[in-house]
Amino acid sequence: MRTADLLPLAVAVPLLGAVVLVIGGRRLPRVAIDSLATAFALLEVAGLVLLWARTGDGHAVSWVGGWSPVRGESVGIVLAGDRIGIGLALLTGALVLAVVVYSWRYFDEPPVQHAGVFPALILLFEAGMCGFALTGDLFDAFVFFELMGAVAYALTGYRIEDPRPVQGALIFGIVNSLGAYCSLLGIALLYARTGELGFAQIGLKAAGHRGDALLAVAFVLVVTGLLVKAAVVPFHFWLPDAHSVAPTPVCMLLSGVMVELGVYGAVRVYWTVFSGPRGIAQPHLRAVFVAAGVLTALVGAVMCWQQRHLKRMLAFSTVGHVGLFLVGMALLSPAGTAGVALYVAAHAGVKAALFATTGVLLDRHGSVDEHGLHGRGRDLPLAGALFALGGLALAGLPPFGTALGKAVTEHAGEDRFPWLPAVFVLVSAATGGAVLRASARIFTGAGPRPRERCAGPETTGTGEEPEIRDPQRRIPVPMLAVPAVLLCASLGVGLLPAVGGALGRAARQFTDRTAYTAAVYGHSVAPSSPVPDTGWSAEGVLLSLASTALATLLAAAAVWGAKWRGAARVGSVGRAVGRGVVLPLRRLHSGHLGDYVAWLAVGVAVFLVVMAV
Incomplete structure (x- = not known):
């Protein structure tokens, strides 16, 4: 064959x-x-x-x-x-x-x-x-995009006897469909301009036209649908609502690979269609996407830390890491792309493993509430160990592949954006620390039972229906073996140099528009740039250890902080920050479809204005 x-x-x-x-x-x-x-x-x-x-x-x-x-x-x-x-x-x-x-x-x-x-x-x-x-065709990418979305909506609302999954699936479907309509309109504009639908063919035809407002508008519209699927701020509101109600196996796919495909699609469209001499200017696009990625990463990290509903916590963690992926891709360099490729490969295993162990808790206790499960996970030591290990990997503990991908991406961007490693460290520490905090409380009963908060809306995770018939049964072997294998795979991404080498060469190839176009037309072109270094560095290891240590400190402060000297002073500062930053953010995630559609419209308008200027 x-x-x-x-x-x-x-x-x-x-x-x-x-x-x-x-x-x-x-x-x-x-x-x-x-x-x-x-x-x-x-x-x-x-x-x-x-x-x-x-x-x-x-x-x-x-x-x-x-x-x-x-x-x-x-x-x-x-x-x-x-x-x-x-x-x-x-x-x-x-x-x-x-x-x-x-x-x-x-x-x-x-x-x-x-x-x-x-x-x-x-x-x-x-x-x-x-x-x-x-796919190498823009319209067929839309078709597959819609197939992927339609099935995801059905899987999210699979438990139709419960109104919550149905509502989550409807919000998911409507918001993503509106984004898809934007993409379809952008495809129509490109077809009217070039008469082609293939990535390579549109890129060749577009290179013969002067870059103008139509090209910029088409780019914004096409990419909007992809950024909605990727849950980039302010298009992200559907994701935590969908994750909180979807079956756990579905969450493993949504966070593990589907949202990452949105980032991949946006950057694929740029490199093959809009990166020509008369396409979208690299410096302008880099600044816009880096800003969007940093905003997404910080919002995801802050909201992740605030959650007690485990599925929503992991969903906001995904939002935070998608922001980091977008930043790496926005560097528009082989090194940044290689770092993100490593990060995505390792993150998929870690996040899927964390959702899988959350499913074990739901199987046994019928709850995903961090506060309500306090100490009740002592009878699940293996699940607890896997959950804690996943939190450490999420924080960037070497030699997990998440740490390697994080290190390579940080190094790729620090010359142009010296502050970028600080963002990666903070986001990794906050998301990993939230998981470690939950792990300590649920599986060891550490610290006092958290007090109920009365300020602002909050999804607790109590009253969930077990997704199996008999919650007293023995935990099936596959439900523990699968997350263990996934974490081992993530570890392998960081330990096997061949993986990094292959993805480094793949990143050089991915960012070479000329080689892609030539291959589609049956020719071959030699690579035009060096292969980026994807190995471990002393700086990368130190930054990864720093983010892991900070995650551990954050988790310890959340669990035992009330006993520490100066806790009252720190608590007053935290309450002030909560009232000024966290509470407004929590209120924005209202669960109301109209609010989410309004934010989608605002995001598209801002994106259009920024790209047109």
Whole structure:
């Protein structure tokens, strides 16, 4: 089989699996359905590993149906994979496999007529995400984007007997659909200007036109839908609401890979379409995206620290880290891209593992409330160890891959933005510290039971319905084995130099617009920039240790701070900051759809003004 033939199979295999599961779900026992879902997930991972190995440091291009360009003009559908795109598809496949295995015993036995629906939706979700990562056509990217979104809405509201998941899915669906309409309008503007839909083809045609307001508006509109999916501030409001009600296996995919695909899509569109000599100016775009990334990272970190609902805590942690990913990509350099690639690969395993252990708590105790679970997790020592280890990895503890990705990204940006490492350290410490604080309280009973706060709206996490039938059962082995394997994989990203080397070469390739365009048209071009260094450095290790130490101190202060000398003075300062900063932020996350749509409109307007000036 040719390498190019593996690209369509990356989409076709999970689609076929979804069809088989929907049809067979009415006739097959639960064990057979789980086995089929696992087999299709394994087959997808095997195909993507083979595609990754065969593609090497080049590109794999497939014109579906043989509709290749004639005299430079194309009407066919093109799939174009480089190691960043294929790597994201492989990451998606690996997480889907983990979710399928985790879900073997997670849900109670559904009605016979619906037995295959959940794994079928998971595989359909996988098809949309893999297709989005591998497409070379802007309109097909929109199609896969919408497939991914529609399935995500259905998975979020999977428990239709509870009104909360349905409401969360509706907010998720409406906000993301409005963002998608913006993207579709931007695609229409580009098609009217260039008469093309392929990334490479639009880029070539756009390079022949003078950069003007139409090009800037098209860029803003296309990227808006992607930034909504990535949960970049102020487009992020849907994400914590969706995570707090979605089934835990679904949260593993939403935070582990879906939001990262939004960042990938925005930067892919820039490099292939708008980075030409007459495209969007790099310094201007860099400043805008770095500012948006820093704002997103800080808002996510502050809101993460304020949460007691564990799923919302992890969701806001995702918002914070997405901000860091956007900052790294906004550096518009191979080194920044390499750092983010390492960070994303390791973060996916850590965040999925944290959600998986949260699912164990929900399985056993029917709650995800940090305060209400105080000391009740003592009977789950392995889950507690995995949760604490995930918090340390999130904070940037070496040699986890999160620490390596953080270090490489910090180093890539510190020459242009000397203050950038401080942002990375603070955000990593706040998000990791929140997880460590919850871990100490829940699994060891450390510190006094937290007092109830009366100021402002708060989602507690009490009164949750267990997602299994018998919460007194023994914890199934897959629900503990899967997070352990995911954390080991994150550790491997930091320990295996071959991973960093491959992603460094992939980042150089990803940022080379000329090489991408040549590959789509059947040519090859030598790389034009050096491979960035993706190894450990003394500075990176020290900064990672600093963020880990700060996370530990923050967690200890939250748990035992009331006993320390000067705690009253510190507490008064904290209350003042809470009233001036935290409380307004919490009130903005109102849960009202109208508020979120208004912020979407404000964000698009500001983005348009900033890019047009």
